[in-house]
Amino acid sequence: MVDPPLSDATVLITGGAGFIGSRLAHALVSDNEVTILDDFSNGEAGRVPGEATVVEGDIRDRESIAETIRGADVVFHQAALVSVAESIEDPLESHGRNATGTLTLLEAARDHDARVVLASSAAIYGRPARIPVSEDDPKAPTSPYGLEKLTADHYARLYNELYGLETIALRYFNVYGSGQPANDYSGVVSVFVDRACDDDPLTIFGDGKQTRDFVHVDDVVRANLRAATADRAGEAYNVGTGTRVTIAELAESIIDVTDADSELVYDDPREGDVRHSEADITKARTELGYEPAVSLEAGLRMLAENGGTRR
Ligand code: UD1
Secondary structure (H helix, E strand, C coil), X not given: CCCCCCCCCXXXXXXXXXXXXXXXXXXXXXXXXXEEEECCCCCCHHHCCCCCEEEECCCCCHHHHHHHHCCCCEEEECCCCCCHHHHHHCHHHHHHHHHHHHHHHHHHHHHHCCEEEEXXXXXXXXXXXXXXXXXXXXXXXXXXXXXXXXXXXXXHHHHHHHHCCCEEEEEECEEECCCCCCCCCCCHHHHHHHHHHCCCCEEEECCCCCEECEEEHHHHHHHHHHHHHCCCCCEEEEECCCCCEEHHHHHHHHHHXXXXXXXEEEECCCCCCCCCCCECCHHHHHHHCCCCCCCHHHHHHHHHHCCCCCC
């Protein structure tokens, strides 16, 4: 991990007890005043660094935001309902957290003139017109989740244009790494690694030829730190690696690094699933100085050595 370029700042991390937010909190806490707002629907208190101030509250609740944003120089907005499948099951709930929650936060940031770095998503592109996809390519989300993130991403730009608020949207591709939950709504890497560690079968939805750009959480943290101090505002950046693998290849690699006896089982394709995804990271490289440092092979090996994402 590089030294955080942000120091002596007052920072709010929404979703700071979650997978990405808590890693960000650890990277920032020694040099900054860190407050975390999390409703613990998915977050875990054990992941939060002891030095951070933790407030339990909902991202849609204006009072909780007002209480935690006071004095903040930078807000890292990570709170979200992250599952595409869950957004299809309950779009109203998902919209509330991902779209209305972001708008509520942007309003508070406007009152307090805090810079906002927000977690957007590759899901906003839907079926990309070309691969690798770059920031100005058409957006055609295939799930409520993708549409909500597109709304949040667009609001961030609009708040910059209308109110001069400093916002940066980071469009995460498929983030993985230790600390990611491994349940029905989690990312495929954590599900596969945990199952492989127990020699259980890995279920592939569809033909397994769909592709994803898997980016390690440490690289995502680095991108956030860069965005916090970048001399840019109202911009959006892809945060991936610029490479992609099929889900079947991913499963094979995970079986390989964990030395598992797991079988591959094929099931129906998942509704709303994007077929191919790969980031063009030229803009983040050029404007943020972002450079992914963890290869998928190295990242999977780290997970396997730790015995899965839970441990
Ligand atoms: C993920 C993120 C989403 C992010 C997006 C950006 C999670 C839970 N979701 O969505 O927040 O914005 O990337 O690209 O991290 N699969 C299987 N078997 C399984 C689980 C999944 O075959 O047991 C397949 C899925 O059908 C899909 C692929 O693996 O094709 C990736 O699925 P998943 O990890 O859930 O992520 P995305 O839907 O890409």
